[in-house]
Amino acid sequence: MKRFFLSTAFFAVLVLLWEGVYRAKIWSPVLLPSPGQVVRYLESAAADGTLLKATVITMRRLVIGYLIGLLMGLPLGLLTARWKLFHDTIGTLALGLQTLPSVCWVPLALLWFGQTEAAMLFVVVMGTLWSVIIATETGVRNVPPIYRRAALTMGSKRLHMWFKVILPAALPFIVSGMKQGWAFAWRSLMAAEIFVTILTGFGLGQLLHYGRELSAMEQVIGIMIVIVVIGLLADKIFFSPIERFLHRRWGTSQA
Amino acid sequence: MLRAVRRLSSATEELQLIAPSKLAIENVSKSFRSASGPVLALDRVSVNVAEAEFVCLVGASGCGKTTLLNIIAGLEKPDSGMVRADGKPVTGPGRERLVMFQEPALFPWLDVFGNVLFGLKLKPNLTNRDRREVARYYLELVGLSRFEHANIHELSGGMKQRVSLARALAPNPRVLLMDEPFAALDALTREQLYGDIQEIWKARRKTIVFVTHNVREAACLGDRVLLFSPHPGRVQEEFVVNLPRPRDINSVDLAGHASRITKALKSVGQVGAVVAE
Numbered sequence: 001m002k003r004f005f006l007s008t009a010f011f012a013v014l015v016l017l018w019e020g021v022y023r024a025k026i027w028s029p030v031l032l033p034s035p036g037q038v039v040r041y042l043e044s045a046a047a048d049g050t051l052l053k054a055t056v057i058t059m060r061r062l063v064i065g066y067l068i069g070l071l072m073g074l075p076l077g078l079l080t081a082r083w084k085l086f087h088d089t090i091g092t093l094a095l096g097l098q099t100l101p102s103v104c105w106v107p108l109a110l111l112w113f114g115q116t117e118a119a120m121l122f123v124v125v126m127g128t129l130w131s132v133i134i135a136t137e138t139g140v141r142n143v144p145p146i147y148r149r150a151a152l153t154m155g156s157k158r159l160h161m162w163f164k165v166i167l168p169a170a171l172p173f174i175v176s177g178m179k180q181g182w183a184f185a186w187r188s189l190m191a192a193e194i195f196v197t198i199l200t201g202f203g204l205g206q207l208l209h210y211g212r213e214l215s216a217m218e219q220v221i222g223i224m225i226v227i228v229v230i231g232l233l234a235d236k237i238f239f240s241p242i243e244r245f246l247h248r249r250w251g252t253s254q255a
Numbered sequence: 256m257l258r259a260v261r262r263l264s265s266a267t268e269e270l271q272l273i274a275p276s277k278l279a280i281e282n283v284s285k286s287f288r289s290a291s292g293p294v295l296a297l298d299r300v301s302v303n304v305a306e307a308e309f310v311c312l313v314g315a316s317g318c319g320k321t322t323l324l325n326i327i328a329g330l331e332k333p334d335s336g337m338v339r340a341d342g343k344p345v346t347g348p349g350r351e352r353l354v355m356f357q358e359p360a361l362f363p364w365l366d367v368f369g370n371v372l373f374g375l376k377l378k379p380n381l382t383n384r385d386r387r388e389v390a391r392y393y394l395e396l397v398g399l400s401r402f403e404h405a406n407i408h409e410l411s412g413g414m415k416q417r418v419s420l421a422r423a424l425a426p427n428p429r430v431l432l433m434d435e436p437f438a439a440l441d442a443l444t445r446e447q448l449y450g451d452i453q454e455i456w457k458a459r460r461k462t463i464v465f466v467t468h469n470v471r472e473a474a475c476l477g478d479r480v481l482l483f484s485p486h487p488g489r490v491q492e493e494f495v496v497n498l499p500r501p502r503d504i505n506s507v508d509l510a511g512h513a514s515r516i517t518k519a520l521k522s523v524g525q526v527g528a529v530v531a532e
Contacts, residue, residue, distance in 0.1 A: 154426065
């Protein structure tokens with residue numbers, strides 16, 4: 001409760017500071033709108049449905065692309081951990097491409113897929129995939145051999161060994177890879193949406209872009225806040241509980 | 256009602272099922288490559304273990320006793336020779352020969368109960384209710400009923416080894432292979448476990464092969480103690496310990512046996528081995 005109060009107070013002070021700077025008229029109100037103006041924009045965008053629609057479109061692209069990335073990345077990571085051939089080929093490719101900022105996929109995606117949903121999905125998948133492959137492989141390689149041996153003597157083999165021993169043992173690594181993949185995917189999707197107008201759907205990035213085109217700073221800041229809140233919520237709702245469970249089970253943290 | 260009764264009885268049956276087994280180790284050799292050339296870890300070792308016998312393997316580190324245990328378990332393959340369990344050649348690991356390792360190889364992603372249940376889930380012909388009942392029985396046997404839902408990292412070293420013991424016992428293996436399971440524990444916990452393991456061994460009539468470098472421990476637990484000599488690994492000498500059970504590790508009679516074995520250990524120049532603590 002005390003932590004919640006302190007956290008709230010901190011953000012209240014931040015907003016007050018912002019309001020103070022606005023009132024001091026250091027910058028033109030065109031460049032720095034007041035908190036009230038931003039809230040009014042968000043209210044109107046929420047009221048006419050544009051905000052919800054854009055959020056749904058963006059989240060749909062993100063979630064679908066992310067799931068595809070996971071579904072491809074997990075098995076590929078297992079293959080690279082299991083067979084040298086895959087390690088030397090796909091593993092090396094993943095290691096290389098992971099160093100490529102995922103924004104760099106946007107021009108290629110545009111040329112290949114044009115201004116379509118497929119281009120958006122492609123960018124998100126590329127953001128997710130390589131991190132997940134590498135984390136899965138690292139996780140599997142770090143499973144202490146004694147777990148395998150113990151499981152072997154109890155009669156575990158093949159699929160049972162993979163699903164009941166190796167995957168759970170590698171879970172801490174895999175989850176951190178999933179988290180990194182999510183962060184990369186989110187960033188690259190925003191970049192792609194700002195870059196590209198797609199007629200099939202108007203995402204948050206595109207709203208942000210048009211805010212700039214129209215010099216509507218309250219829209220730019222408003223959408224930025226929405227993007228931050230979505231990122232925070234994803235962490236708090238999805239990743240935090242998993243990480244708390246892992247910490248509790250493995251005893252890796254007091255939290 | 257009828258179904259409930261039948262379920263209950265199948266778990267009871269599972270808990271009362273006693274199936275002793277005998278082991279025959281025939282001319283087993285195994286060598287490893289090391290930086291200084293090949294090392295003969297085991298040189299034509301032959302050992303017979305009778306049904307429900309408790310055999311201890313003693314020797315300095317690196318004398319091949321753990322390798323032999325792994326070969327009996329089916330985790331490693333001998334270069335030549337073979338191991339038979341009940342007359343059938345051992346070709347791989349199997350749940351009728353369970354291993355308890357030196358470090359507790361418990362799974363951190365499962366709680367205590369989940370760990371004990373792991374091997375049971377791989378055993379066919381049991382209902383899930385039976386499995387849970389059997390798991391609870393063994394947790395009670397090792398005195399950890401209250402810690403069913405504890406996480407592994409929350410347990411002390413001794414408790415972890417108790418859970419390992421329960422996990423190894425739960426699928427009711429005929430043979431229990433123990434690789435210095437108590438080496439990392441404090442003296443008091445160890446003494447408790449000596450009592451426990453003798454009780455369980457007697458009640459369940461297991462065949463146990465127990466590897467240790469602690470001579471006193473071997474004399475306390477074993478019907479027979481086999482002394483291994485290193486480079487190449489061989490059975491140097493065999494001691495029969497015919498003291499009444501349960502044995503107290505601090506008894507004078509036991510000390511006599513232990514010192515006999517220690518003397519033999521010293522005569523083969525295994526200074527590194529730990530003499531009775």
